[in-house]
Amino acid sequence: MKRIHIISIILFLFPPISLGQSIFLKNFSLNKVDTATFPPSNSVSHTSVNGSSIYIGTGNGLAKSIDGGRNWFSFKTEAAFAYSGIFAIATYGDTVWTAMGYEKDVNGSSVQTGGGYSISFDAGSTWQHIEQAMDQRADSVISYCPPGYPCVNDSISILPVIVPEQNVTFDISLTSGSVWIASWASSLRKSTDNGQTWQRILLPLDNMNSISPIDTLYSFAPNDTNRQKRIFYKFDPRLNNNLLAFSVYAVSPDTIWCGTADGVNRSTDGGTSWIKMNHQNQVAPILGNWVISIKEQRFSGINRLWTTNWRAQDNREEFGVSYSDDFGQSWINCLHGVRAYGFAFKDSIAYIATEDGIYRTNDGGKNFIRISDLADHSSHQYIYSAKVYSVDVIGDSVYIGTNEGFARTIDNSENQFGQNWIIYRTFETVGTSTETYAYPNPFAPSTTLPSADAYVRIHYGKKSDNSNSTGSRNVTIEIFDFGMNRVRTLLNNATRPDNLELDELWDGRDEKGNVVANGVYFYMVKIDNDEPAYGKILVLQ
Numbered sequence: 001m002k003r004i005h006i007i008s009i010i011l012f013l014f015p016p017i018s019l020g021q022s023i024f025l026k027n028f029s030l031n032k033v034d035t036a037t038f039p040p041s042n043s044v045s046h047t048s049v050n051g052s053s054i055y056i057g058t059g060n061g062l063a064k065s066i067d068g069g070r071n072w073f074s075f076k077t078e079a080a081f082a083y084s085g086i087f088a089i090a091t092y093g094d095t096v097w098t099a100m101g102y103e104k105d106v107n108g109s110s111v112q113t114g115g116g117y118s119i120s121f122d123a124g125s126t127w128q129h130i131e132q133a134m135d136q137r138a139d140s141v142i143s144y145c146p147p148g149y150p151c152v153n154d155s156i157s158i159l160p161v162i163v164p165e166q167n168v169t170f171d172i173s174l175t176s177g178s179v180w181i182a183s184w185a186s187s188l189r190k191s192t193d194n195g196q197t198w199q200r201i202l203l204p205l206d207n208m209n210s211i212s213p214i215d216t217l218y219s220f221a222p223n224d225t226n227r228q229k230r231i232f233y234k235f236d237p238r239l240n241n242n243l244l245a246f247s248v249y250a251v252s253p254d255t256i257w258c259g260t261a262d263g264v265n266r267s268t269d270g271g272t273s274w275i276k277m278n279h280q281n282q283v284a285p286i287l288g289n290w291v292i293s294i295k296e297q298r299f300s301g302i303n304r305l306w307t308t309n310w311r312a313q314d315n316r317e318e319f320g321v322s323y324s325d326d327f328g329q330s331w332i333n334c335l336h337g338v339r340a341y342g343f344a345f346k347d348s349i350a351y352i353a354t355e356d357g358i359y360r361t362n363d364g365g366k367n368f369i370r371i372s373d374l375a376d377h378s379s380h381q382y383i384y385s386a387k388v389y390s391v392d393v394i395g396d397s398v399y400i401g402t403n404e405g406f407a408r409t410i411d412n413s414e415n416q417f418g419q420n421w422i423i424y425r426t427f428e429t430v431g432t433s434t435e436t437y438a439y440p441n442p443f444a445p446s447t448t449l450p451s452a453d454a455y456v457r458i459h460y461g462k463k464s465d466n467s468n469s470t471g472s473r474n475v476t477i478e479i480f481d482f483g484m485n486r487v488r489t490l491l492n493n494a495t496r497p498d499n500l501e502l503d504e505l506w507d508g509r510d511e512k513g514n515v516v517a518n519g520v521y522f523y524m525v526k527i528d529n530d531e532p533a534y535g536k537i538l539v540l541q
Contacts, residue, residue: 038426039063040074044401047390050091053123054392055098056401057086062098064124068397069408069424075118080127083115088181092174096120099169099181106165114164114183117195130195132167133186135160144202146272149213156217158200158235161186170292171259173250180256180271182245185237188258190271203258203265204276205233206240212273241289241312242276249294249305257305259291261312266328277328279317284330288317297323297345304364306350308340321352323365334365344391344398346411351398353388358400360417371418374407380502381423383407384455429501430461434533436525442538445508445515455505456537458490460525463498473498476526479506479537482519487511490523508539 039058046057054065061076061084075081081100088099100115114132139160144153161167167185174180179191181198188201204211211217218230237243240262247259258265263278264286279285288309297304305324311317321340322331339355352359357372374383383404390401396412405425411417428437438458446454463473477490487510496502506523509515518539526532 037071039072039406039424040076040426042405042426043403044406045389045403046086046089047392047399047401047406048089048091048096049392049394049399050093050096050123052394053091054394054399055089055091055096055124056390056406057089057098060084062086062089062118068394069399069406069422072424073124075124075127078118078127080118080129082129085115087168087170088172090172090174092176094121094123095174096124097172097174097179099172101168104165111165112168112184114167114169117169119194132164133169133181133183133189133191133195133198134164134167135162135186135200137162142200144213144217146213149272152214153217153232155230155232156202156235157232159237161237170245171247173248173256175250175253178250178253180248180250182248182258184244184246187237187243187260188245188248188271201258201271202235203242203245203260203274205235206242206262208242208276209281210273210275246290246292247294247307249296251296257294259294259307261290263289264291264294264307264328275328277331279314282330284332286322286331287320287333287336288312289314293340293342295343295345297343297348297350299345299348306343308342308352310339321365332365334361335359335368341389342391344393346393346396346398349411351391351393353391353400355387357386358388358391358398358418360411369417371409374402374418374421374423376407376421376423378497379423379500380496380504381405381425382505383421383423384505425503427459427501427503430459431501432462434531436460436523436533436535438523438535438537441536442540443508444541445539447515447541455507457503457505458523458525458535458537459501459503460527460533461501463527463530471498472496473527475502475504476524477504478524480522480524481516482521484522487516487521506537 040063041058041060043059044056048055056063063072063074065072083100083102085101086098087101090097098118102113102115103110104113116132117130118127120127142156142158144156145151167183169181169183171182181189189198191198218232220227242260242262244261249257254270256267256271263276265274265276267274278289286309288311290310290312291307293308295306307322309322310319318336319339320335322333324331341353344351349362357370360369372386383402385402385404388400388402392399396410397408398411399408405423407421407423409418409421438456443456472495474493475491475496476493479488481487490506518541521537523535524532
């Protein structure tokens, strides 16, 4: 069987996280962001809703809003947040858990590394930090003998995970009294004392479809005719994709679902016994074995379990999403070929965050609406990236996280889904001053079709003479090369509201549509009859 490629790091070997969350951490650097108003970063990879509160994980740390995204409070300055990379968020009542991570150079390669957990028990008012879940070096043998089961397997050999490298926690699920974490190297774990100690959960090995304490997990050597010395199976994530955990969803203290690089696993006895379901062992299976997100939709007496599926090891697997209405016995597959990240639900409506935009279905995937271009017509803000990394719902409001900002739309009988957006973006305020700046700077235009990553945003402020305000202003923006030859007229007396700070986007092309050469370019922003403001852009392929 073809396996995920294996690389060597530090004290053990693990497959690289080629499809991991490092792609979420892209972030534009702004130095004077008012984090009491704006999100801490325009790269939003995670969202978690608890009542009317929204928590977002960004490329610059965790933030919270209690007014639907209009104002934000950043927790970056909290001592408990040692790292700004947020890889997972979970809420339960006033309890908030976040998993952190960072990129570490190991022998010239960048390795994702677990940075521990920040926990709040009072909805973010105070925080504490605990270290990444790891083992002691001697933790290589455990007993698979929970109360109520016969002690058949008392000496299971298991690889201790003793370093944080490749040990990032990608998902967290909370129930009353329990914390479940899905981590890459250290697999699935459970804590009943808020992370002070962790119980290692045994999932089926790749050659198993289930596991239970009453199973015989040992054999004997061929020459051991008297069967005096048991040889126990070795639980080693270096050799078993199903021990590489990526997602966890605790329906209740008893019913737990865990997604790995080899399928989706279900337990109905609190994590003691498991059944594995993947693309190879069912008649109506999931699309792909790499299950990066699991969530349950409840409506009209139906408990529907959704999974996002990525191709892991078998060329017959597909990207897409799957759902089951019969507790995982069979699956319905949707969005074939689409890389999806997560779900949110409003009764019978499912919203799916994907690399191709945000999808909506109200009929179990028979029909979809897809939104990939987001426009906030009131503020002239736009999100051009099709990639949507997270989605959540409060009432009729649908919130999404992208690498260009956080956005909200209304979905009800009076408002068509995705027709109007409010976009919340981070920027350095300039007010009514004549200052202007461009970001990202330098930037690289696309030599093929313009994409979200190939735009530079020219930011400017409000009209300087508010005493003569008419509610709007006429804006002209021109681009010049180093010799002050006009390259492009971006705006020519365009009408813009005068009470907002705005961005205008340049794709690095001249008037004829050709990509400009590398070098320094200047731009001029002229508002009505005010003195023009100037800025500089470095184009660097």
